[in-house]
Amino acid sequence: MRRVVIAGGGTAGWMAAAAIARTMGRTVELTLVESDAIGTVGVGESTIPPLVTYNRLLGINEADFMRATQATFKLGILFDDWKERGHRYFHSFGLTGKDHWSAGFQHFWLYGQEKGHLQSYDEYCLELVAAMQGKFAHLPDDRVNYAYQLDSTLYAKFLRGMAETDGTTRVEGRIAQVELDGERGDIAALVLESGARIEGDLFIDCTGFRALLIEQALHAGFDDWTHYLPCDAAIAVQTESVRPAVPYTRAMAHDAGWQWRIPLQHRTGNGIVYCSRYLDHDAALDRLLGNIEGRTLTEPNRLRFVTGARRRQWHRNCIAIGLSGGFMEPLESTSIHLIQRAVLRLLRLFPTGAISERDVAEFNDQQHTDMLQIRDFLILHYKATERRDSAFWRQCGAMVIPESLDQKIELFRETGRVFRKNDELFAENSWVQVMMGQGIIPRAFHPIVGKLRDEELARLLTTLRDEVGRTVAGLPDHAAYVARYCGAMAA
Numbered sequence: 114m115r116r117v118v119i120a121g122g123g124t125a126g127w128m129a130a131a132a133i134a135r136t137m138g139r140t141v142e143l144t145l146v147e148s149d150a151i152g153t154v155g156v157g158e159s160t161i162p163p164l165v166t167y168n169r170l171l172g173i174n175e176a177d178f179m180r181a182t183q184a185t186f187k188l189g190i191l192f193d194d195w196k197e198r199g200h201r202y203f204h205s206f207g208l209t210g211k212d213h214w215s216a217g218f219q220h221f222w223l224y225g226q227e228k229g230h231l232q233s234y235d236e237y238c239l240e241l242v243a244a245m246q247g248k249f250a251h252l253p254d255d256r257v258n259y260a261y262q263l264d265s266t267l268y269a270k271f272l273r274g275m276a277e278t279d280g281t282t283r284v285e286g287r288i289a290q291v292e293l294d295g296e297r298g299d300i301a302a303l304v305l306e307s308g309a310r311i312e313g314d315l316f317i318d319c320t321g322f323r324a325l326l327i328e329q330a331l332h333a334g335f336d337d338w339t340h341y342l343p344c345d346a347a348i349a350v351q352t353e354s355v356r357p358a359v360p361y362t363r364a365m366a367h368d369a370g371w372q373w374r375i376p377l378q379h380r381t382g383n384g385i386v387y388c389s390r391y392l393d394h395d396a397a398l399d400r401l402l403g404n405i406e407g408r409t410l411t412e413p414n415r416l417r418f419v420t421g422a423r424r425r426q427w428h429r430n431c432i433a434i435g436l437s438g439g440f441m442e443p444l445e446s447t448s449i450h451l452i453q454r455a456v457l458r459l460l461r462l463f464p465t466g467a468i469s470e471r472d473v474a475e476f477n478d479q480q481h482t483d484m485l486q487i488r489d490f491l492i493l494h495y496k497a498t499e500r501r502d503s504a505f506w507r508q509c510g511a512m513v514i515p516e517s518l519d520q521k522i523e524l525f526r527e528t529g530r531v532f533r534k535n536d537e538l539f540a541e542n543s544w545v546q547v548m549m550g551q552g553i554i555p556r557a558f559h560p561i562v563g564k565l566r567d568e569e570l571a572r573l574l575t576t577l578r579d580e581v582g583r584t585v586a587g588l589p590d591h592a593a594y595v596a597r598y599c600g601a602m603a604a
Contacts, residue, residue, distance in 0.1 A: 115141050115464070118313035120288060120303060120326055122147030124265045125435025125452045126319035127272035128167075132456045134279035135171050137463065143280065146303055146311055148287040158382045159187060159362040159375045159446040160260040161538075162206050167453045171275070179599035181271045183378040184263035185358045186591060188244040190445070194366040195551060197499045202550030203361070204445075206258040207240030209542050210577050216559035219545050220529050223555060224562040225574050232578060234549060238542075239581050244361045248588035249595075256584075262362060262375045262382075265449070284311060288320075291330035299430040300326060315430055315464065318437040327423060327433040334424035335439075341492050341515070342420040343508065344370045344442055348398055349384040349414045353407040357592035364444060365404070368503035369397075372404060373443065378601050380410055386442055389417075391505045418442075422484040427476045430468060432459055439484055444494060447487050450538065454483055486537040489518040490547070497522065497551035522553060529555035 117133060119126050122145060130145050137143075168178060178184070189205035196202070210218030222234050235241050240258055243249060251257065277283060286305035294301040302312040318326035327333045339345060358376035365372045370387035385401040392400075398413055422439035426432065433439075434455045441447050458479055462472040496514050500506035514522075524530055525548050531541045565573065 114139075115315060116313040117141050117143050117315045117317065118303060118311055119143070119145040119317045119319055121319035121321065121435075121437075122269060122273070122283075123319065123321070123435070124269045124449060125321075125437075126317075127269045127276060128449075128452050129317055129319060129434055129456050129459075130276035130281045131171060131272040131279070132167075132460060134276045134281045136460050139280070142282075143276075144282045144284060144311060144313070145276070146284045146286060146288065146305070148285060150287065158265050158377065159190075159262050159373070159443065160449050161446050162258050162260045163450055163453060163538075164260055167457070170457075173275075176599040178268075178271060179261065179263070179595075180601045182261075182263040182267040183380075183601050184261045184599070185377055185595050186249045186360045187260045187262045187362060187446075188240040188249065188257070188360045189362075191244075191361050191363045192366070192494075192550060193363065195364075195371075195494060195498060195500075197552075198502065202546070203235060203241050203244065204543060204546050204550065205238050205241040205244065206260060207238050207542070208258075209234060209241075209546070210237040211573075212541075213561065215561050217529075217531065217541050217545065219549075219555070220558040220562050221565075221570070221573065223529060223558040224565075225570055228567060228570060230571065230574050232574070234546075236578050237574075237581060238546075239584055242581050242585045243588055244359070246585055246588075247357070247359050247591050248585055249360045249591040250588045252584075259360075260446070262358075262377055264377055264379075284309070288325060291326055293330065297429075298331075300330065313430075315432070315468075317459075318431055318433045319435050321436040322418065322440070324423070324433065324437040326431050327426070327428060327437055331428050331431055333426070333428040333433070335419075336421045336424055337419055338421045338488055339419060341488065341512065342442060342495070343388045343390070343505070344386045344420070345418060346389045346394070346397070347384055347386045347416045347418070347442075348394070348401055349382070349416070350401065350405070350409055351411040352381045352383055352405050352409050354379065354381055355407040357590070358595065360591040362446065366500070367400065368392075369505045371444065372401065374405075378595065381405075381407065384443075386444070388505055391503065420488075422481060422488075425473075425477050426455070426480045427459075427473045432476070434459075438480065441484070441487055441491060444491050445487070445539075447538070451483065451487070455480060482535055483538065485515075485517070486535075486539070489515060489521070490539050490543075492518055493522070493544075493547055494551065497548060497553050499552055522548065525555060526553055527556060529558045 193201045289306045290304040292302040300316045363374040369392035372385045375382035426438040495509040531544045
């Protein structure tokens with residue numbers, strides 16, 4: 114029986130434990146080491162749709178999970194003041210309009226604009242229109258694409274209950290030493306401050322920014338991406354809810370970064386992300402507290418970080434999952450998703466005997482590709498902007514971006530085309546919504562749209578827009594739906 118040891122709890126640790134315990138069952142001996150004395154980061158509370166699939170894979174009842182985590186539904190992100198001050202746009206989880214196999218819907222919409230059909234691109238997206246009207250419901254055939262806004266600490270607690278039921282052993286204690294095998298250089302055991310020694314065959318590092326195993330013990334290396342994503346600090350605080358929860362997260366740009374607002378059932382999550390070169394901690398705290406709603410429920414939690422990725426996220430017999438593997442600011446709510454991807458990837462490549470270097474190389478390549486693609490999507494928000502009202506935004510506007518992102522932007526600008534590569538996280542519609550939202554409007558569209566006669570184009574656009582309008586009109590209020598479906602008592 115393979116002995117698997119998870120170092121650290123929190124969202125990453127317990128997501129890994131719950132999935133491994135439920136999937137591998139009695140083929141592994143699973144131990145998780147954590148200390149109640151070490152707090153969790155507790156920033157990521159906004160998620161993206163793949164978490165719906167993750168929970169289903171684990172057989173989690175959605176209503177029970179949402180009740181336990183005080184969750185609400187999320188249809189996308191509202192971006193304020195990114196393109197320019199006073200401007201807003203919405204990045205939804207759904208599809209917009211209807212694509213043709215040869216060309217995305219944006220080509221038909223652009224052709225319609227030229228022909229005098231001046232309705233907003235937004236009006237053709239069910240999730241976007243529903244979000245802006247504060248509505249939500251589950252529809253047949255999973256027609257609504259959604260994610261969750263949740264309390265990540267409660268999610269870890271919920272998963273811990275599952276994992277322990279499925280056979281995971283939790284050991285309380287702080288890790289004092291990572292003991293290496295003198296012959297192979299692998300991790301042999303974790304030695305706790307109590308003197309207890311936890312041996313294992315496979316170790317999973319969920320120790321957060323400390324990266325106690327993968328970096329401090331094994332020196333896997335780190336690629337710093339601060340030159341592309343200059344924000345390096347955040348402050349988080351929770352406030353009481355003062356209005357019904359809306360089904361979306363807000364990302365509000367300011368002159369040195371941005372601020373988030375995430376409505377849960379029992380409270381609202383708030384935070385400010387900023388570049389310390391242009392804004393100091395006290396000024397950032399004042400700005401955050403000056404732009405929240407409701408009484409604060411927690412003391413502000415200050416975080417310092419470096420955006421980047423571990424060069425080897427699987428090194429020897431250790432796999433880094435969560436913040437130990439790298440950090441992406443939570444602008445597009447990818448933190449929990451990266452945990453999920455790493456856990457599921459590990460399960461697909463789970464060693465049967467001796468660790469295969471081919472498996473290790475494949476894991477690292479796929480993880481690195483994921484993070485590069487997400488990195489590029491985040492850079493897009495900072496680079497494609499007309500803001501020049503502060504030194505921070507002037508730096509972002511002037512920065513040289515990766516060739517991979519430059520190709521994507523210029524292809525879209527010239528032709529209206531977007532291509533999804535290697536099963537990347539963000540699909541065509543996400544890129545289209547953000548690029549047009551940030552002010553990149555294509556100069557051309559696919560010639561196939563010219564096959565439509567004027568009356569056919571008008572009928573297509575009207576039919577699609579009316580269908581969205583009718584569907585949203587029949588949806589209930591989001592907060593009322595949550596209360597009926599998974600309402601929880603305030604914690």
